[in-house]
Amino acid sequence: MKNNIIIPKSSLDFLTQLKENNNKVWFDANKPKYLEELNHIETFAGALLQELSKTDVLETASGKKSVYRIYRDIRFAKDKTPFKTFWGGSFTRATSQRRGGYYFHLEKGNSFFAGGFWGPNAGDLKRVRSEFAHDSKPMQKILKSKIFVSTFGTLQGEQLKTAPKGYDVTHEAIDLLRYKQFLIIKRFTDDEVLSPDFLNLALETCQNMRPFFDYMSEVLTTDVNGASII
Template structure:
């Protein structure tokens, strides 16, 4: 049986060294090491993409292109360190009928898989809130499911401190109506990330996002009468 794709310890260790030496001269000197570790991450991302593509339709052409560049955009940042100190990447669901995206973040002591809607536009946010106003129970059922709670715990994301305009502060779903982002996340220990089981665990985590994605996709592709807008 073929060995599963794994993340080697050296891939996390390299990031630790980069964190201590976050400058271009050091990086240029250690570029060969970086390329070796990048290849490990790209192979993992490719294996995960292929496995995930069996159950979802994705835009990504390859795992290699799914991995983010290590170079930070420092043009508008107070932090001028030039390099990221984590491995990150994402997969986008294909076609207008499928909303949401999958994200992975690998870093010593801070690895997680996440998904959802980081910055929904005003129209999408308005539509989601309208659905929560009409029928919060369907979404609450997903959040309270055993699979969701065991994998992600609770819905995360930035929330308003006040009541969104046009809604009753005593609305039974006011906690949902205050959300401005809709994120779900699962953290992993270093030992879990480096284990042979991690690829399977990552795939299972992403699969468990599907009820959440499917709900949001249906809401965002229909009007409040349930009629398709596509």
Template sequence: MENQITIPKSSLDFLQQLKTNNNKPWFDANKPTYLKELNYIETFADALLHELSKTDVLETKSGKKSVYRIYRDIRFSKDKTPFKTFWGGSYTRATAARRGGYYFHLEEGNSFFAGGFWGPNAADLKRIRTEFDHDSESFEKILNSKSFVSNFGTLQGEQLKTAPKGFDVNHKAIDLLRYKQFLVIKRFTDDEVLSPDFLELALDAFKNMRPFFDYMSEVLTTDTNGASIL
């Protein structure tokens, strides 16, 4: 583990300055500082990718490519500030057999690592709900496990206000059936983000998502009889 790779305080401080000066003239004048801080984030992302690749197969091959652009797409947004005020990025799992994705977000007072299914398509959502309808206990066992609760608390994501079409509102797993997104989120304090152990903490958070990912991957790559659809 390359524990010497850390997030410097200056990387979070730069974001705070950007929040106060979210305009192109200031950003252009401070571009050298931005590039220096970006390099720290990319180096960290690369080290995390390297470690994560030892236990998962990832399509993402470069930490640099995993980090999102700082420039906001403001074409359809009421908020016309041109720059994001956080460092963010993601890693994609490889092949159709491995579902779910990893995401990281670094920002003073609001740092978190997340994983899951942000916008499952209609077919995937139906398949997941069908599984819950037949057997919710297997997934509930994961959600109630010590490692899941201590890391992520509870499953998160948007939910329907009532039962999805075709399912009984009194179903014993109605709380699971109402989910439209399936997200797990681990939050970190600023002290944790800036600590020498953060790479290890971040890796541990991602590793603890695996039972959740493995369950969803199995469901989404099999039919209701458990036969592979790949």
């Protein structure tokens, strides 16, 4: 894929300045600069959405709609700084048949793409665990594949210290059964984010999430007998 959509260095530099001046007075004075950099991020997100939509079905309407607001919700937060100091956004997969979603986080020294299941409800978690207990081989095959390992390394997320209720600590799939979250993350250096090839790298990363998403979608839309529940 050829493209000339890049994220300029100024987009990351603006965040550094915002981190040093995280107050409304400074932000209001630099609002034109913020809008200029936001446009770069929205343009990049729109280009990625367009390419990703060629191989997946997404309900996110546009790059602009995918990017999160810069304003923090500080009503119940100990940290009262009013603005986020990163560019963040997500693409939602369409219909109840497609589970998982793509998330991006751009920040100097801390940029990554991620996907998965941050807070699965009790029903979903129970269903996934029952599948792992029944046959963990399909998931293990995905996690050990060359593409998964080279892109994401390992499955991440919060885990129980012991076995979940109803399962023995000696279960052959105990390493998977302990997970309470199912996250896959690919980190990028600043040089990668600012390179002309970053759109391609981001697209490839999202596409490499698909075997994981497709497996989890199949599990979460069927019962233990494999019959559809949607």
